[in-house]
Amino acid sequence: MSICCNTGSNIDGTTNMDIGYKTQNIDSKTTSSGTTNFLGSLNVNGAPVASSGSLANYVLKAGDTMSGPLVVNNTTASSSTSTGSFTTTGGISAAKKIYIGSDSNILGSEFIGPTQTVAVTKRVNIYGANPGGSHVVMCNDADQYPIMELMPYSHGNNGIFFDAYFTDPNWRSSSTGSNLGIYKQSNELRFYYNSGVAVGTNITWNTAGSINLVNGGLTWQKPITTSDTTDSSSISTGSMITGGGLGVAKNVYIGGSLNAVGNVGLVAANSFGGGTGVISINNRSVVPTTNNASGGILFVEAGALKFRGSAGTVTTIAPA
Numbered sequence: 001m002s003i004c005c006n007t008g009s010n011i012d013g014t015t016n017m018d019i020g021y022k023t024q025n026i027d028s029k030t031t032s033s034g035t036t037n038f039l040g041s042l043n044v045n046g047a048p049v050a051s052s053g054s055l056a057n058y059v060l061k062a063g064d065t066m067s068g069p070l071v072v073n074n075t076t077a078s079s080s081t082s083t084g085s086f087t088t089t090g091g092i093s094a095a096k097k098i099y100i101g102s103d104s105n106i107l108g109s110e111f112i113g114p115t116q117t118v119a120v121t122k123r124v125n126i127y128g129a130n131p132g133g134s135h136v137v138m139c140n141d142a143d144q145y146p147i148m149e150l151m152p153y154s155h156g157n158n159g160i161f162f163d164a165y166f167t168d169p170n171w172r173s174s175s176t177g178s179n180l181g182i183y184k185q186s187n188e189l190r191f192y193y194n195s196g197v198a199v200g201t202n203i204t205w206n207t208a209g210s211i212n213l214v215n216g217g218l219t220w221q222k223p224i225t226t227s228d229t230t231d232s233s234s235i236s237t238g239s240m241i242t243g244g245g246l247g248v249a250k251n252v253y254i255g256g257s258l259n260a261v262g263n264v265g266l267v268a269a270n271s272f273g274g275g276t277g278v279i280s281i282n283n284r285s286v287v288p289t290t291n292n293a294s295g296g297i298l299f300v301e302a303g304a305l306k307f308r309g310s311a312g313t314v315t316t317i318a319p320a
Contacts, residue, residue, distance in 0.1 A: 159183030
């Protein structure tokens with residue numbers, strides 16, 4: 001059977017519209033200061049919505065319940081907390097999924113997982129197991145592969161990755177072009193890279209370098225190149241400047257002049273005799289046995305300064 005209300009219906013108590021779970025027809029504005037339970041189907045203005053409810057200008061009161069979906073056909077967009085097709089001055093709880101077809105504007109904080117007690121406002125809080133965390137993956141509609149992934153695994157073990165994604169226990173490629181990871185491992189900030197890895201296949205990360213987060217030291221395992229061409233005319237000019245010393249384990253090639261404000265020492269552990277602007281040469285470790293066809297070789301042997309010419313003649317320039 002049906003219940004038809006062609007005029008307004010004011011309900012001050014509790015009304016259960018469950019007559020055999022049949023159809024309820026409401027053609028005018030209905031308000032309730034008590035509780036209204038819609039247990040069957042609900043027709044609004046003659047338009048049926050099976051097992052659902054839709055009331056023009058209806059104000060829900062405390063305790064109102066509905067067994068079927070609540071359908072709001074009004075299409076008013078929301079531009080504030082008091083506009084839109086459905087508004088409430090309180091909160092909304094959903095035990096299952098929520099789908100939002102357009103933008104979501106959050107004026108406060110958003111919590112995914114249990115609430116957090118640290119007093120930080122206007123943020124998105126995402127929680128997961130420790131360790132493990134809740135990874136945040138960002139994609140677009142070009143393909144299914146992530147463009148970027150945030151990996152909050154645990155304290156001292158977290159990072160951000162570009163064109164790469166994590167499928168336990170492996171990192172996989174989202175692009176055959178290149179992949180990049182910036183990762184905090186304990187007290188180091190590490191920089192990982194690779195390229196040419198097929199999409200969807202495992203990445204073996206290469207380490208470019210790291211920053212020590214305790215002392216700020218930079219350790220780099222790959223060449224550092226600067227395209228700046230500024231020439232040096234002092235200790236504070238040039239394309240690369242350091243306020244400390246420079247240690248080089250292998251060869252150094254200089255395309256211009258070598259200017260030393262202090263002393264120049266050849267071979268380790270030189271003594272400059274208290275002088276400044278001098279050159280100190282240690283005794284040779286191995287005597288030269290071949291010639292420099294384009295010039296000569298200067299060396300010190302047993303404290304004496306010697307010169308080996310291009311023909312192999314060794315001349316003592318200054319005795320010990």
